[in-house]
Amino acid sequence: MKLTIVAGARPNFIKIAPLIRAIEKKSKQGININYELVHTGQHYDKNLSGNFFRELNIPEPEVNLNVGSGTQAEQTAAIMIGFEKYLNNNRPDLVVVVGDVTSTMACAIVAKKADIKLAHVEAGIRSWDLSMPEEINRMVTDCLADYFFTTSKLANENLKSTGVRDEQIFYVGNVMIDTLRHEESNFKKPEIFNTAHLHEKDYFVLTLHRPNNVDELSHLEFILKTIVHSSKNYKIVFPVHPRTKNQLNDLVNEFDNLLTVEPMGYLEFNYLVKHCKAVITDSGGITEEATVMHVPCITLRENTERPETCEIGTNVLVGSDLAKIQAAFEKLYNNQWPYGAIPELWDGNSAERIIENLVNLFQA
Structure with a gap:
């Protein structure tokens, strides 16, 4: 199974790091799974992009589309053009997009137009506020995805209300918290x-x-x-x-x-x-x-x-x-702030659940 993982902005890098660790772990166990990492270049400032690869031990991307700055429409167009060229020469079994940034939506559209299966990590979350660009990105991506990996039961219900079938939804927890748990002892x-x-x-x-x-x-x-x-x-x-x-x-x-x-x-x-x-x-x-x-x-x-x-x-x-x-x-x-509880499945193992489910899907 060959995956293309897309990242473009700071939140993406935090979410893909545990996915890459989980893939590499499966590969070492003899499972036929590999990936290529595509960085769209949506965030190009060193502190918003480059340092995350070093800090989170993410390998340098095989491809950097280098889209740089611009309006949302300009960035979307540049990402779509660059990612289409990439897919024309590198056709995976599955494109994996994470979160809700411009890169997520743009690459989701290109993947589906190329008739490639699409997985959305952090699917189904909604603010119901269409003044937020991220909400539009989430909704478009979830209209196109084949597999949905969710952080909460509410996200599951949001997806089901739009006609997504139960067998497409995988309640796995929060990959962002995987990275937090993995790196907490390394905070500097x-x-x-x-x-x-x-x-x-x-x-x-x-x-x-x-x-x-x-x-x-x-x-x-x-x-x-x-x-x-x-x-x-x-x-x-x-x-x-x-x-x-x-x-x-x-x-x-x-x-x-x-x-x-x-x-x-x-x-x-x-x-x-x-x-x-x-x-x-x-x-x-x-x-x-x-x-x-x-x-x-x-x-x-x-x-x-x-x-x-x-x-x-x-x-x-x-x-x-x-x-x-x-x-x-x-x-x-006045010391009246609640201590708070940790949501279900935000336990540091979400990425492993995602990759386990993908292996089962593509080996079935």
Whole structure:
């Protein structure tokens, strides 16, 4: 069985690392399974891409489409053209796409038009918010996939409601947590920890990258002022996404306790999250990692495609509502934040379940 695994952005790299380990383990056991890794180049910044291959022991991709920057339409078109050329010369038995980035959707479309079987890892999750590009990517990919690997029972139900058959759905857990469990002992203290004299549970971590939070300067300023004024002078470490950096300019100089740093590698960033008082974010993946590490998480979004992080985890949705943000901080200061539980099957073995199922499917 020959697989083509597609990755294009930071969350993809975290999710493919355990898949590659599981494939290599099966291969060493004498199972006829191999893969080629295609990097679309959607994320091309070293800290968003290159370092992840080294840190997570991912082999260099056989192919890099090098699509680079551009609008979503430009990136989608470039990925589709490049991936079509790749498939014309390298036809696998199965294309595996992960998550919900532009590369996921673009390569899913190309694979199906080439009449190649398609598997979607992290299928079925929904925010039901079509203003989010990722939601569109998820829906399109799930319309095309042949095999669906899910992180929750709710995701299963979402798929069934669209006509996906039970035998196509495999409830396997969360591969992102596989990587977290595998790498937790390797987390590395970043330089900012010493230079800023940070102490455990005595600082916040902030990430922002969604267009509705960072594209309009007045709204970004409102968010930052609200967070800083609610922080009671705790230091706030803010690894700045390239998208957000363009907007900040002199804005951060208004706040003494807001520490901006360059994007971090996986091991350094998760060290920061693991030891912080709370993480404030608009990312979906970070809410999963925070839940598993029992770190309070304040999410600056009105909805989430990962409701289990709120229902049984450590995540609270506040959107950009001033009262909700302030209430979340007060709950934190009053030690009223729930410890949270870890969702079912988020146990570090999801990738092995995925590869076991694929082996059974293609050997049947």
